[in-house]
Amino acid sequence: MNVYSSRFGQIASYYFKAVLNILKVHRSLEEDILIFANRRGGSTLLMEMIYSQPNVDYVYEPLALYRYNPFLVRILKPPPVFILSIRDEEMEALLRQYFRDVVLKGKLKGYMGWNPLSKDYSLLAKRLVVKICHAIPLIDWFNENFKVKILYLVRHPIPVALSIMRHGWPSTAPIFLRDENFRRKYLTPSLIQFSLDVLKFGTELEKLVLEWCLNNLVPLSVFKERSWLTLSYEELMLRPMQMVKLICGYLNLPDEDKMIRTLMKPSKTTSKTSRQEILSKGPVALLGKWKHESDEDYEEKLMNILEKFRIKVYRKGSIFPSKELTHFG
DSSP states (O other), rough: TTSSSHHHHHHHHHHHHHTTTOOOOOOOOOOOOEEEEEEESSSSHHHHHHTSSEEEEEEOOOTTTSSOOOHHHHHHHOSSSSOOOOOOOOHHHHHHHHIIIIIITTGGGGGOOOTTTTOOOOOSEEEEEEEEOOGGHHHHHHHHHHHEEEEEOOOOOHHHHHHHHHTTOOOOHHHHHHHHHHHHHOOOOOOOHHHHHHHHHHHHHHHHHHHHHHHHHHHHHGGGGSSSSSEEHHHHSSSHHHHHHHHHHHHTSOOOHHHHHHSOOOTSSSSSHHHHHHHHHHHHHHGGGGGGGGGGHHHHHHHHHHHTOOOOOOOOOOOBGGGOOOOOO
């Protein structure tokens, strides 16, 4: 479902899935799991890997404000698309209530695993994995306010931006710059002016890389000091056995083999072309595919945007993350 889905289609889809899930029960016996990641950054695949485990159910983007959500409409009235900051005590209380009493209680049934024919479907969920792409700057707030396990997934900004552009989705960077609290807390006057110049004079790809920087600015500045598990999409693809062992150990999940099989099977949001490329050429071909869509000079211009924000986990000339973002070198 995307931003341009009709309202009627969204409502029909939500209640169709909710009816299929009417008998589903959630009893939280272990810490629920939150995934924070960019859109088109591999979060659906990671969610499906965790969903493959016994008695785990998922909640798909409960903070995507462009999608129909009967609970969110009643409880919250934040700015459209992304929730980037806590405006006041009332908003904080309402957001906490929504997450505690709706999302983590398994009441958002139209966003949960709904296909009874799926091998991973179960009527009793003892744990939830929640995918969040629209509130990444609040990762610390969630970590402090809920007893959950957090995974933060990062992917190289250029393939993320290219994938978003292929879907025809606009950059959300202007939303960050309109958020007074986010601006005041995280951006210097020079960064604000730089961002405004990119939005005014830059290409669509540059605007999407700017979005990536604004979205990841907060977690990338603190991830080395936090208890959550930070993962790179690239290392997940290139070192699947080691990464699955790491994830299962961190989350206390039992079935590494099933998670590996899910990882090797491209997620439902992966294109048919990418699926064929993964099968025929392996993951390195997929990771480096974007290099053929950008010459070196333009790549340097795009990566200079990261340098302006002092983001160093990806560097010019490499498709791989820097050592500080990896677990196995």
